[in-house]
Amino acid sequence: MSRNKRAKPRSTTFVAREARTPRLPPEPILQPAATRPPTLSYVTEILIQRHKVRESCEAEQLFQRGKYQECARKCLEILEGEAAEAIEARAHFYLSTLLVGSRSAVERAFHARMAVEAWEVVIERTGVSRFPVDEARRQLGIVRRHCEETVAYAGDEAELVAEGGGVEGLSSCLM
Numbered sequence: 001m002s003r004n005k006r007a008k009p010r011s012t013t014f015v016a017r018e019a020r021t022p023r024l025p026p027e028p029i030l031q032p033a034a035t036r037p038p039t040l041s042y043v044t045e046i047l048i049q050r051h052k053v054r055e056s057c058e059a060e061q062l063f064q065r066g067k068y069q070e071c072a073r074k075c076l077e078i079l080e081g082e083a084a085e086a087i088e089a090r091a092h093f094y095l096s097t098l099l100v101g102s103r104s105a106v107e108r109a110f111h112a113r114m115a116v117e118a119w120e121v122v123i124e125r126t127g128v129s130r131f132p133v134d135e136a137r138r139q140l141g142i143v144r145r146h147c148e149e150t151v152a153y154a155g156d157e158a159e160l161v162a163e164g165g166g167v168e169g170l171s172s173c174l175m
Contacts, residue, residue, distance in 0.1 A: 046155040052077075059094060068100045076099065086124075086136065087116035093143055096150055105150065112147035119143055 059074035075091040083091070092115035095101040101108045119140040123133055 016114060050082070052081065052086075052087055056083070056087040056090060059091065063100065072100045085118045085121045087123065089115045089139070089143070093139075093146070096143075098147065109147070109151045112143065112150045113166055115143045116140065116147050 052069045055074055055078050059071050059078065062068075062071035062074060077080055078087060078091040079095075092111045094117060096108045096110075096112035098108065100112055119136055122136045125138060
């Protein structure tokens with residue numbers, strides 16, 4: 001006996017197997033590739049490319065392996081186009097170090113200043129950015145100390161350059 005007392009009784013008439021029509025799944029609606037909605041993996045891949053996440057990871061790995069010239073090239077490649085602020089901040093930080101960046105303290109001071117500004121933008125955008133704010137604040141503290149040291153060193157270098165001939169653009173980097 002069936003569980004549902006209100007269910008209609010099934011007919012006991014015999015129907016040949018061939019007479020039954022099988023249920024087929026509905027045919028998919030084919031759309032041209034350009035009009036199909038993007039998948040999540042496609043969107044993720046586009047964002048990774050746009051924000052230069054892979055280049056940032058490569059730069060970090062090159063720095064850790066001690067391949068500083070290649071790291072500098074990657075960082076400059078990151079800064080050529082648009083990237084996420086946290087990734088730009090890391091690239092500027094690497095370029096502000098003596099190992100990776102230019103031998104000119106003025107250029108390193110410029111990159112240190114840009115790294116500080118980029119980390120401040122990341123921190124201000126809490127709730128919008130996916131980058132952890134606590135980590136951004138920690139990075140900002142490290143970069144600020146490094147920036148102060150680099151700017152102080154650039155000031156010493158500027159005094160030496162001033163004695164020898166001129167200091168174009170130093171004030172804009174130090175302020």
